[in-house]
Amino acid sequence: LATPTDGGAAALPTYDDVVRAADRIEGHAVRTPLLESSLLNRAVGGRLLVKAENLQKTGSFKFRGAYNNIAALSEGVRAGGVVAYSSGNHAQAVAAAAALFGVPALIVMPKDAPAPKLANTRAYGAETVLYDRYSESREEIAQEIAAERRATIVPPYDHPMTIAGQGTIGLEIAAQCAADGIVPDAVLVCCGGGGLVAGIALALERPFPKVPIYAVEPEGFDDTARSLETGVRQTNAPEARSICDALLSPSPGELTFEINRRRLTGALRVSDDQALEAMAAAFAHLRIVAEPGGAVAIAAVLSGTFPLDGRTVVAVCSGGNVEPGLFSQALERL
Amino acid sequence: LATPTDGGAAALPTYDDVVRAADRIEGHAVRTPLLESSLLNRAVGGRLLVKAENLQKTGSFKFRGAYNNIAALSEGVRAGGVVAYSSGNHAQAVAAAAALFGVPALIVMPKDAPAPKLANTRAYGAETVLYDRYSESREEIAQEIAAERRATIVPPYDHPMTIAGQGTIGLEIAAQCAADGIVPDAVLVCCGGGGLVAGIALALERPFPKVPIYAVEPEGFDDTARSLETGVRQTNAPEARSICDALLSPSPGELTFEINRRRLTGALRVSDDQALEAMAAAFAHLRIVAEPGGAVAIAAVLSGTFPLDGRTVVAVCSGGNVEPGLFSQALERL
Numbered sequence: 001l002a003t004p005t006d007g008g009a010a011a012l013p014t015y016d017d018v019v020r021a022a023d024r025i026e027g028h029a030v031r032t033p034l035l036e037s038s039l040l041n042r043a044v045g046g047r048l049l050v051k052a053e054n055l056q057k058t059g060s061f062k063f064r065g066a067y068n069n070i071a072a073l074s075e076g077v078r079a080g081g082v083v084a085y086s087s088g089n090h091a092q093a094v095a096a097a098a099a100l101f102g103v104p105a106l107i108v109m110p111k112d113a114p115a116p117k118l119a120n121t122r123a124y125g126a127e128t129v130l131y132d133r134y135s136e137s138r139e140e141i142a143q144e145i146a147a148e149r150r151a152t153i154v155p156p157y158d159h160p161m162t163i164a165g166q167g168t169i170g171l172e173i174a175a176q177c178a179a180d181g182i183v184p185d186a187v188l189v190c191c192g193g194g195g196l197v198a199g200i201a202l203a204l205e206r207p208f209p210k211v212p213i214y215a216v217e218p219e220g221f222d223d224t225a226r227s228l229e230t231g232v233r234q235t236n237a238p239e240a241r242s243i244c245d246a247l248l249s250p251s252p253g254e255l256t257f258e259i260n261r262r263r264l265t266g267a268l269r270v271s272d273d274q275a276l277e278a279m280a281a282a283f284a285h286l287r288i289v290a291e292p293g294g295a296v297a298i299a300a301v302l303s304g305t306f307p308l309d310g311r312t313v314v315a316v317c318s319g320g321n322v323e324p325g326l327f328s329q330a331l332e333r334l
Numbered sequence: 335l336a337t338p339t340d341g342g343a344a345a346l347p348t349y350d351d352v353v354r355a356a357d358r359i360e361g362h363a364v365r366t367p368l369l370e371s372s373l374l375n376r377a378v379g380g381r382l383l384v385k386a387e388n389l390q391k392t393g394s395f396k397f398r399g400a401y402n403n404i405a406a407l408s409e410g411v412r413a414g415g416v417v418a419y420s421s422g423n424h425a426q427a428v429a430a431a432a433a434l435f436g437v438p439a440l441i442v443m444p445k446d447a448p449a450p451k452l453a454n455t456r457a458y459g460a461e462t463v464l465y466d467r468y469s470e471s472r473e474e475i476a477q478e479i480a481a482e483r484r485a486t487i488v489p490p491y492d493h494p495m496t497i498a499g500q501g502t503i504g505l506e507i508a509a510q511c512a513a514d515g516i517v518p519d520a521v522l523v524c525c526g527g528g529g530l531v532a533g534i535a536l537a538l539e540r541p542f543p544k545v546p547i548y549a550v551e552p553e554g555f556d557d558t559a560r561s562l563e564t565g566v567r568q569t570n571a572p573e574a575r576s577i578c579d580a581l582l583s584p585s586p587g588e589l590t591f592e593i594n595r596r597r598l599t600g601a602l603r604v605s606d607d608q609a610l611e612a613m614a615a616a617f618a619h620l621r622i623v624a625e626p627g628g629a630v631a632i633a634a635v636l637s638g639t640f641p642l643d644g645r646t647v648v649a650v651c652s653g654g655n656v657e658p659g660l661f662s663q664a665l666e667r668l
Contacts, residue, residue: 287654
């Protein structure tokens with residue numbers, strides 16, 4: 001592990017950490033397909049390859065980081081159980097991964113988390129504690145509970161093992177592209193706290209060192225875009241709202257931003273409306289269920305925010321945990 | 335190719351034809367994942383592995399048979415173009431496969447085919463001719479046009495190369511199960527004309543000779559069930575209706591029934607309502623879009639028609655081309 005240049009306490013994960021994570025999750029996580037539709041390609045004027053992480057266990061990429069994180073704990077520490085805070089996808093991921101290791105999990109979740117995410121987290125066997133997303137600090141609540149119970153916190157993005165776990169998606173993208181003789185012209189990845197795009201950026205460092213990588217954020221939650229522009233971690237306005245519930249982190253993580261500011265070419269913004277359009281297109285052309293936050297990278301291409309102009313682009317679809325009513329609303333656009 | 339025992343003119347495909355088909359489609363068709371949800375497993379009391387052929391090119395398994403069929407034609411014959419008749423999935427598959435070979439395709443489709451299936455068939459570049467599903471013979475219309483144009487008919491199910499192409503799904507199921515150390519207790523496959531289940535039955539003959547294989551049909555379209563029971567090919571009542579538009583063939587094929595009567599353990603019936611429930615469950619737990627006909631094998635398990643009792647079962651989800659309104663209707667059950 002390298003030491004971050006800003007003197008931060010935690011060490012930055014490396015490409016090798018991603019490779020080790022891939023070994024840990026092998027046989028436990030789904031190797032998700034890279035999907036494509038010739039009709040969609042024609043519509044966007046290029047080649048759009050969608051990494052379908054909505055087909056991952058628990059319905060999002062978060063399972064990779066959670067599993068890697070818990071697997072990397074010593075047996076004694078792991079036995080004390082885990083605590084996490086999450087809007088829903090990391091919650092389900094930690095709950096399911098903890099269940100696989102047979103250790104208790106407690107998840108601090110926002111009161112307004114989508115109902116299926118809450119229900120599934122409990123169904124995987126985790127205890128849940130609810131908090132107010134806009135007035136309380138989930139980190140503080142989780143730290144208090146973890147200290148009381150002598151349990152370990154599994155951070156949703158700003159942890160080397162979480163980032164390395166998410167990065168395994170990048171290794172798969174590289175292998176899947178190589179198998180088809182493809183070198184993508186860009187890789188687009190949705191971004192909340194930045195763990196997914198940071199992990200993928202690490203993983204692509206060796207196979208695709210020159211391929212531009214972009215973060216994609218919902219309008220109003222463009223903290224990574226503004227942080228990249230200014231070189232300093234920025235925070236979102238507390239009054240900002242978006243249907244992309246999976247991407248509503250207040251600011252980039254320390255570790256994730258340290259990686260992203262070095263590796264990312266830039267960040268793109270899409271509207272909620274464009275995310276809904278992308279969900280509808282993913283339904284019709286790829287026959288997958290994308291949640292709003294999961295669809296923003298596809299949305300960046302479909303909306304013309306990132307014009308293809310004949311290029312080949314990989315867009316990561318990060319998750320598919322969405323309320324049926326909202327999904328039906330997206331389908332009304334077809 | 336073996337000769338059918340009933341003295342029929344066409345030869346029955348064999349396991350080796352399926353292996354040859356796998357070679358032909360390699361790199362052209364998607365190797366679809368075998369998906370699983372621990373929450374769904376708990377709900378059904380066993381292990382349900384879903385072969386997600388809705389993620390196949392053109393949104394259904396039909397691409398495999400169509401591509402294999404067209405690839406197996408001599409270049410001279412292929413250059414004359416292809417004609418097909420189909421309720422929609424085979425239509426899109428033949429249109430897309432023909433486009434890959436750069437040859438013209440004309441598809442005879444029912445007037446009441448789902449709008450996206452019609453639109454996509456045309457978008458893949460095929461010419462379409464509409465007919466009335468309940469009063470006209472699509473086979474006669476197609477044969478007339480093919481004779482006029484000196485084009486080749488690509489039959490939707492009753493052809494050795496079509497059956498062999500669909501059978502490649504069985505080879506993948508066997509390899510995917512083997513990789514996870516699984517021997518399934520049963521394999522459930524939706525059934526219209528019977529090409530998909532016949533092909534899979536051929537493919538599983540060697541890796542899983544003792545695993546029971548069941549056809550699953552919509553109520554009112556249980557021609558294969560009644561044919562297996564009586565030993566003679568039966569026909570569905572002309573007044574029968576179902577939302578499972580992909581499975582509305584009037585009777586089993588000659589070749590498909592010859593294979594299915596030897597290899598299948600039985601056939602199961604599910605209602606339209608049970609198919610809608612299965613579509614909703616596939617949305618919520620697997621994050622995939624299943625069309626009604628594509629969901630009947632999952633429906634057989636979810637409805638208790640085929641109780642798991644702790645067993646491990648593979649259900650093939652054959653396609654995901656469904657009108658948004660009908661999909662939203664299914665989601666209202668959640």
